[in-house]
Amino acid sequence: MQGSFYPAAWMQASIALLSLLLVVVTILWALAARKVRAKRLAMQKSPAGQMTLDSEAKQVLFANPRFCELVQLSNSGKSWQFSSHEHLNQLIALLEPYQKQARVEGIHWKLEFGEHARVLLIYANLEVVRGRELWYVNAYENAQGYSYLNRIEQEQALFANVLNSIPEFIYFKDAEERLLGCNQAWAGFHGLKPNELTGKRLSDFLTRRELSLSQAYDSEVLAGKPCQHTEWFSAPDSRQILLQHNVYPLKNQQDEVTGVLNVSYDVTKWHELNRQLEQENQNRLSSEKELGRQNNLIRTVFNSTPDPLGFIDDKGNFVGGNEPFAKMFGYTSDALLGKHLTEVLSAEQLEQHQVQNSQILETGKPLRYEELVYLDDGHQIWYEVIKGPYFDDVSGERGIIFITRDVTERKATEQQLADAIMQLQELSFIDSLTQVANRRSFDEKLQQLWLTHRREGLELSLLLLDIDSFKQYNDNYGHQQGDEALRQVAKLTSRSVKRGSDLVARYGGEEFAILLPNTSNEGAKLVAENVLKNMTEAQIPHEYSEAGEYISVSIGVATVVPQQGVDYGELVRIADLQLYRAKHQGKARYCCAGDSASA
Template identity: 85%
Template sequence: MHENFYPTVWMQATIALLSILLVIVIVMWALARRKVRAQRAAMVKSPAAQLMIDLEAKQVIFANPRVCELLQLANNGKHWQFFDSAHLEQLLELLKPHQSSASIEGVHWLVNFPQQTRVLLLYASLTAHNGREVWFINAYENAQGYSYLNRIEQEQKLFANVLNSIPEFIYFKDANERLLGCNQAWAGFHGLKPGELAGKKLSDFLTRNELERSQTYDDQVLAGEPCQHTEWFSAPDSRQILLQNNVYPLKNQQDEVTGVLNVSYDVTKWHELNRKLEHENQNRISSEKELGRQNNLIRTVFNSTPDPLGFIDDKGNFVGGNEPFAKMFGFTSDELLGKHLTEVLSEEQLEQHQLQNRQILEDGKPIRYEELVYLDDGHQIWYEVIKGPYFDDVSGERGIIFITRDVTERKATEQQLADAIMQLQELSFIDSLTQVANRRSFDEKLLQLWLTHRREGVELSLLLLDIDCFKQYNDNYGHQQGDEALRQVAKLISRSVKRGSDLVARYGGEEFAILLPNTGCEGAKQIAETVLRNMKEAEIPHEFSDVSDFVSVSIGVASVIPQQGVDYGELVRVADLQLYRAKHQGKARYCSAGDSAIEDTKTAP
């Protein structure tokens, strides 16, 4: 009896315990079911649109009448279905970024139906329901949200119009090399339209080498530092063009770098000009307060670039611009917004800008010019200004966009180049030893005077001068002293002519020439006598001359009225012949056609 007692008691106790547990489970299940029924009953009666979505099954497991009305849901007996299955996919995609936080508050959802568009404001929480993750969603119809989204769409169109009015190449991309947008100039360069490029990557357009170089600079910009670099690129038509790329970081409202803005200028022609000047001169050449309706992307682009950008409407009011743009007028962007041109510009500047703006709005074409601006601190800056039209075909608003770039450094370089060219031109026409005109300058001047004197029918005179016994001077005094003698003779000859139109030139070796415009034979003889007198008074020693103890010159004088069919070489031939006569008649004198040789001793006072 005792042997069977304990097993029987143990079995009875186990059965009793299991019965109690079963009762507890049934009670809890009944309570849970009652709670779910109560919850769904409350959702049915709620005036708000409410639904429950099974995250794993991606199905609507409950929807109250209000949400069925708003979103056109229908119950198929097991669960609720959207009229358009794409709406469920859109909603799940909208919820996806918020899974980690398990809640969303005040998120707009734009739902398109065949006859209308609704904007819903969503509040939701992600909780466990019957062992599964379920989104409990409250939705409220938000007409104001639709207006907001519609305004964003208008601003995006305005932004596209603004970008497409800029002739420079502009594109912006995210940190993953995905293009976010570009202007018509950049898209057209690749033979496409801006809308066809969004979402693509730079690797779809650049060669491997170009892409590697671009990524090197992008890494610097993504670290928060803007940069500027110049690179050769291959155009789709196989042309090689040189682009000056200004690359800036794109930042969000938290000042975090999220992408890259690239503004490129085609400087191929400028480069070719530099190359040409370098070839000629070798080593001498050193070579928007934010818009009221603009979205976050426009503000990011405008505030990221150091170049002044701004907008003026067709009535002359400043409607936006960045800080560099406002600084040009002595304001901050907040102070400049809403001001009229008459409040900012002088009368002279106002008239010029109003004339330009009317022309741009009438012609619909941008203009480009350079302007010197004086800042309040006394500094002056050269700006390259591009003014173009913008037009919003949705709102009908139109106006002028200002795009300016600081080109002070470029202007300084251009001035240096111009100075160097002028210096080169001057040096190319001057004899380096005597500092009078060289043979090239003489030939060009003679041809020019010959043509003008032939046209006007007036006399032109030429004096050819040769230093007497100059070979003996060089042989005995040395070439350095000979060079000094040439310099002294050049100064004496130059001192003998008074008019700015007269030209003294080194004709070659120890020979010099004097061109006398509008001068007859008598006037030319007076100049010859003056030269002989100045040479005699200078008394430059020459012990080895067979003429005198001082350096002397012989002069040939020729005067003529140029005639049609006669070459200017005839004047040179006659003067050279007279110089030959002066040499053979004893030197230190001048000869002219029809005269006997006249010695310097006879012409001296």
């Protein structure tokens, strides 16, 4: 009996344990299902568009009525379907870069519905439910986003035009080796168009060796250090070309390196010419006849090439050079021959060249640098200079060979690109006429302050200013004088605020806005009084004004503590209403919500 008792007891214990595990799993499953049902019920009641998305399966698991309305989503009873499958792909593509952070905050999603378009502001969280990664998405309609995205598209088109006008090869990519963009020269070199390359990787075009070299230099650049290197490259037509790469780090607004910018120049011809000269110099040693032939060849090359080429012996005497080389020093080639460095260069230049020449003769290694040369006629030229050692086996003469290249056009191209990028950045946030913040900058700052002040329970104030009788000013003084008046009002308004956190912006036309963080109603009134005082003291003539003989402004003042469920547009609405009151009470004054009288 003892032999049969223990297996039976063990089996009973195993059955009891399995039953207990089954109960635990059932409870956990029920809790998870209850959590999902509760989240769906909350989404159903939310005023925002909300949905649950399985991006891997490309399947909408749930969407509330508001989301269905915003994106034209239909519900068959068992599933939700987009009116256009492209919209689903767009949403998945927007969320994909944020997979690691598992969070999306305030990105724009532009949807096309035939001839109509809508822009949504997207917030999302990624959660794991029952082993599946699900996106919980909140969508808000953003009426201002449509014009914002249109302006961004115009700026991108301008930037693309600038890039495509540059003959050098330019591309830029992110840290994951994905191409973010390129110019027509680089795309055309591969037989494609720029938009056909965006999103692809360099491994689609480069050999393993070329890709390995590129990645080695990129690692330095991603660490924040620009670099320059020259490599042979296999062209699609099987030609071997020599490219000089200038690689720079791409940085975001937080000064973080996010990618790589590569500007490449085809220096194959220059290299071939240099190699040809070296080969001819070696052949010159074979015989006197060959020496004479080579001398004629070099002389021909010197006289025909536009790039400066010359020689200086180890004692510092000029022993040869073409006309462009002599012109760098303000001489003809015949006049320069035999002169010493001390006769040609300034004390500062002489010291620099002597140090360089000594280093080259001692180490036997060439030196490369860029130099700005001012000619006698006032012109300035940028030269890329390569200085290397030479040795004549026949005469025993040693010295320095200068191989230079006029890179003025390339420098101008680089400056043009830098200016274009700076101009785009300035246009994004600064009003070009008044040099104060523009409407876009104001909207972004207001949205940001609204969220922080709502979280911290602080007062947020806004002043809306409108120039009185500005149409009459433009009609009688002219639009050019009207632009000058706008600039003066912008300066006087900026002078009226004291804190660096306060924002003065051109709201539109002759309207300006002052955004005052953490400011009470009384503080906002003081700023309004400062504006009126500065305008009065400026005494800008306006004999056609209904408010007086000088330019004046009317001001609407509003102060609120942002509340949950209230849009920041409420603050603008209140300030605009007070501005309307100030206009109808005689102009040249301010009105404030809650005040029976105004200043």
